Amino acid sequence: MFDATLVLIVLVAIHLAGAVAVYLTRQESLLTRQLNGIFGIAGGVMALILALIGLQRNLPGSGSTVLLSLEGVMPFAPLEFTLDRLSSFFLLLIAVVGIPVSLYSIDYMREYVSHPDQPGAHAYNLGLFGVAYQIFILSMILVVLASTTFTFLFLWELMALASYFLVVFEHRHRDTQEAGTLYLIMTHLGFVALFIGFMLLSGPALVGNTTLSFSELRISALALPSTQRDIVFLLMFIGFGSKAGMIPFHVWLPQAHPAAPSPVSALMSGVMIKLGIYGLLRITLDLLGGGPGWWGGLILVVGGASALYGILYALVDHNLKRLLAYSSVENAGIILLASGAALVFWSAGNTALATLALVGALYHILNHGVFKSLLFMGAGAVLQSTHTLDMESLGGLIKRMPWTALFFLVGSVSIAALPPFNGFVGEWIILQSLLLSLALPSQGAHIFLTLGLGALALTGGLVAAAFVKAFGISFLALPRSAQADQATEAPRLMRWAMGINAVLCLLLGLLATLLLPALQGISRAYLGPDQPTVGLAISGLEVRTGTDFGSLSPLLLGILLALLALIALWGLRLAGINELTRRSMTWACGRFTLSPRMEYTATAFANPLKRIFAFLYQPVRALTIETPGASPHFAQDISYRNPVRLWFEEYLYGPVARGIVWLARRASLVQHGSLHLYLTYILSILVILLVLTRG
């Protein structure tokens, strides 16, 4: 067996060495990219080992082990790293997503090497990318292991900084700069909330104490007055929620994800935003040890709202990566919803259901990590090949990049929660837990949970629509632009990386029963044994919820589906259908050529839903017709735009930012340039302070 501490040290060494090595190699060489990928993979493997050690550990309670404790690095804050089950699970997530993404980045990043005909014109420094990349992964790994306040917050901000550098990597674009700025500011605001939260968590019991380690906080949190606990919870909820992308703090996400290079988007969406969930679970389950029912209710409601909001905006957004980013808001919402439900159940004393919901949340975290990174990698492959993400100029890629299309399809099916892929199992468990919630005695909880159930169901339908659009418009039919027409299949390593994730999507769907007991173990470590009945039972290949309420055998289901498909094919063959097939041109109402302008567009696809939800989108219609001549009937150029309103940007952040700037402009008059005014300040403050002192 490996020694966990040793693994951790090796892991840190690998990433640091990686950062140095990548920086030292020639910036534009293949070696740079290879080293970056290899070190990333090696680190990921170490993280995987660590995760497996942690998950296997058969210790009572939360089963935590201190891996490393460095006293006196900062006199006011020792560094300490602890491995427990929750950390192990998130380590698993980082490794599972990190390894393929690192592999993917080797071929993907050649995009940023300058072209021979334009030396240095638009080259970006891959060495610096490597440094930020390694530090980013390292800080994510360490942040889930951190077990003192300083360690945690330090790494949390370091993670933000590293990801900021990655987001602004393509810094020549104005949009990217602005996305980076917004991201950094939003994440810092979240950090401030976290900082205050952690400080308030420490409470009066720890005034003289120097470590503020989690184990101390756990004890001091119990002694806090309940209002303070509530405030701490709210601050933490805001802080972690803003990282997870919950509304109304999600605004950075749809901007940062499209701006970042695709491997980074995959990592940020697949892993980093989950660390917000990690923090929230760590605080509510572990450090605060649960709370009143409204905590969970709040998380549930905000989660449900995020899920709906996210998917509704994903539907009407035609930038492939931004669509995926909104979909991340949605999935973070689903995870929050499930976590909130778990807390509600827990506070009601029904640990059986709480475990069920939490297992669902955890499983969805892993699943989303896998399929969202797959989808981002797919989008990256499309971007690399066509240099555009606008769906209205894509299309027909299934012929030109069949593998990418296949993998993207797998990702889309998974995210739409269709069996036998992994998304289905996670959402099924979450739905089961909500359906079983009638067992709770409280009426109030019913309202919340029913709302959550409705939100989840509606979301599920809309996700399918959104991804039908994403896949259908981008990959099927004819290419809508020359770039899309000239697209070529993604390079080999990128295909492998996507393939790994696609296979994982399938395996996590079919073999869910192998992993679920581990998640059950994590949940029970915090929630306690199932009460009053069994929430989630796993026997062999079958998952059962409640007392014979529902059951699912993903593997059998998968085999059944496959058999059905085979039977159908076989039946068709028997009926001789294939022989009757006649190939002819696509029917185009007798026209001679098919043109992409005849195709269904993403806008058109989304329009019915846009009209149904017009009360939300409040679409703005802008029709401009250019008529160069005197007659208004001969239009030269007609442009029609129908953008949706971004509520939070328009009605919340915009006014607040403008208000602050307005105030600041007023306040700047203090420095008005007059020497006499300045001297008056001194005279006034002197007299005021003296009189105050006398008084």
Added chain:
Amino acid sequence: MLLLLLSIPLLLALIIWFLPASLRVLQLAHVVGATLLLTAGIGLFVQTYGGAVPTALNELLRVDLLSGLFVLLITLIAWIVGLYTIHYLMVEHQEHGVSLRGGRQFYFLLNVFIFAMLTAVTANNVGLMWVAVEGTTLATTFLISFHGTRAALESSWKYVLISSVGIALALIGTILFYFVNVQAGSEAEHALNWTSLRSAATSLNPEIVRMAFVFILVGYGTKMGLAPMHTWLPDAHSEAPAPISGLLSGVLLNVALYALLRFKIIADLRLGGAYTGNLLLGMGLLSLLVSAPLILNQTNFKRLLAYSSVEHMGLICLGLGFGGVFGTFGALFHVLNHALNKSMLFMLSGNILQRYQSTRIPAIQGLLGLMPWTGALWLLGILGLIGLPPFAIFASEFAIFRAGLTGGSALHLVVGIVGLILLSVIFAGFVAHNSPMVYGDPPEVMLAKDPPDVPPTGVGENDDPPVYPLWHTLREKLTWATAPLLLNLGLLLIMGIVLPPFLRETLQRVVLLLGGGS
């Protein structure tokens, strides 16, 4: 060692006055002198670290660990600035018509300035300390108006008048301390000595001590750049030549802080920490409050940095005001971090100004592309300055706010949270100003193939599009203009991740000292 330390800059000033007129020779002399000074500074620090408290001139000078720390800081930054001037002045000389006489004057005043600062932090006699602090004002006035532009003159007039008036108030405070000390029965000859004040501290008249501290706070606070007495600071720091800005912001403010600390120790011994603490909290919060909107609205990057100095001095005051082990420790740590970080940024701003010929933020684009060294250092410096890890300011701000938020005092909690919110505003301002400067492509004119004929005139004064000589379009190499600053960044990085044990112990001992220990 103590007298040696003080004599080096004084002698150097004299030597420079009589040296033959060649910039290279002047620079060589200064760099050698600065290196010797650094050595002496380290020597003195090591001595005090070992527990010695050297005194000189009939206890007129006395160096304990607190002084030792500041001596180390001054000599270190002065050394880095000295190295930086090599490239900076050469460019000024070759391109902006700075005469050899000007160069000599520059180095002469620079050394007088350093001498005055070192005297201020080694003086035991608080009267002498006052004289030295006022001396720094006088030495720097002409350094600030070095470029002789309208703005430079305006700023130096404001600087000299506001600082003199402010410092004069500190003299009143000093006299009042002397007065109460004599009243308490101390020997008149030594009653201005800090050691005498401290030993008599508990028997001083509390009401007058309270009043005297107000004078001290307003007086040295002016020099330190606390709002609302900070008004000279953005003008002076933005108009001074870059190395001088670096020294002003990085060190001089801290010298004023040092003077304030000395009196705070005495006042605290008599009044308990709450009185001075609350005053400092008030001033600190006011400084944050004043600097936040001005940072958000800033269009001049040197003024941006200057207001950030107001902010950071405010933060240090908050740390001292919160008190306790962490607050004071954090404040002291922050002094070091801010000095290293801000001096680096001011010197970088000099590089940017020389290359882009403008101090306007919108005029600066594509820094990373055009000046990779300066740009990268600037970017990291700014990110460090606004408190992102792994740079050291994160750690010190953590300690400061930890002290405020976990102290159990409702007032501290409120001040801490308001402070954090203001810091977020400042953070947003910096990030928003910074990214268009650093990223993107340089302006078109900077990439012109043909060299313009007209040499550039003035330095960032008017809004006319500046004219660039050919070398301005070349990619920057590592030169004396950036190489010394790598040291700053390296130190910030190291201190942000692992505080070196000797520094940690120093700071802890100084914290005890500030608490009234010996």
Added chain:
Amino acid sequence: MLTSDGFIRILNLLSVGVLVTGMLILWRRSLLSAVQIFGVQSLLLALMAVWIAFYTGAAHLYLIAFLVAAIKAVAIPVLLSRIIRRLDVYTEIEPYIGVATSLLVGAGLVVVAYFVMQPVADATNLPTHNALPLAFAMVLLGLFITVSRKKAVTQILGFLVLENGIFMLAVLATYGVPTIVEIGVFLDLFVGILIMEVLVYRINQTFESVDTHVLDELRG
């Protein structure tokens, strides 16, 4: 040896004289006469120092008195008069605050000074203690002059009045601070005034005015 009563009377008389000169500076618009009044004030301070030295036997105060007389009563007025003549600015036109109001504010500042300095005056049983608030009133008056007057020369004058107030405070409260410090203070003051003079010349050259309200280009 004089009685303490007589000593105090004369001391108070001198103090009041100093305050009156301070008020006169506020009142006069002619810069030259303001400078002369400042000279008189400094002379009164020197006399005060001599008087205290004579009464208490504090020998170092003689030296200080000499320095005050030499620097503040002679050298600096000469320097300032030279600036006034060279730059041809003889009157303070349109100060920010009019003469009448200035005098009222001055009176108010004296009251504030009394209020603030009462504990200091109460804390000591020195014969000089009654005059202490007057010294602080001078400080506030000096600050007020710098605040309310536009000409650079008047601002320098205000600063000097402030310095005189501090000096008076030191002399009255503690019979002067130790000589070395006092000498240092004088050195700083003298160099400071020289620097300000040079700056005034340069400002006059560059801005073609010594009205300091033109110096407001650096904002925000």
Added chain:
Amino acid sequence: MWDMIRKIRQVGILTEPLPPFPAEYTQQDPQVELVGGELQQRTRILLGRSLHIRQVDAGSDNAAELEIIALGNPYYDMERFGLHIVASPRHADCLMVTGPVTRNMALPLLRTYEATPDPKIVVAVGDAARDGGIFRGSYAIIGGVDQVVPVDLYIPGDPPTPLELLTGMLIALDRYRGKSSRRE
């Protein structure tokens, strides 16, 4: 969405109940019923569903169209006899082509023919479709549907009446049967 719901609530149900049907309207044309009944029987036997027709206007003067449309009116109501007009040749068993195939419509007609799955029959409706009719000799026409696609049946007339059309379709069904049985 709210708008929609509001609208539904505000407007209510607008349709009225059907008035009683006068007896004389129910009189039927025995000829039509005869031919139609035959058609209905045959389609049911032959296809087990309706015969799907795609109508192609290859440059007609719309006379034939009017008659074809008349087939759909309540009097004839051809759908009850198993004739169904569809929107795409992909769904059609039969192409009903009218007009003297103009040059511009030649290729689309061919495409339509290609797009129609086998077995299929082509019915040329009207004199113009047979040989150009009154347009014969015009430079703009090719002249007759059989110049472009193979025609299984001509229904003459300028234009043919609905009853002629129905009768023609009866014959067309025979042709269709011949084609589908050949394939087997």
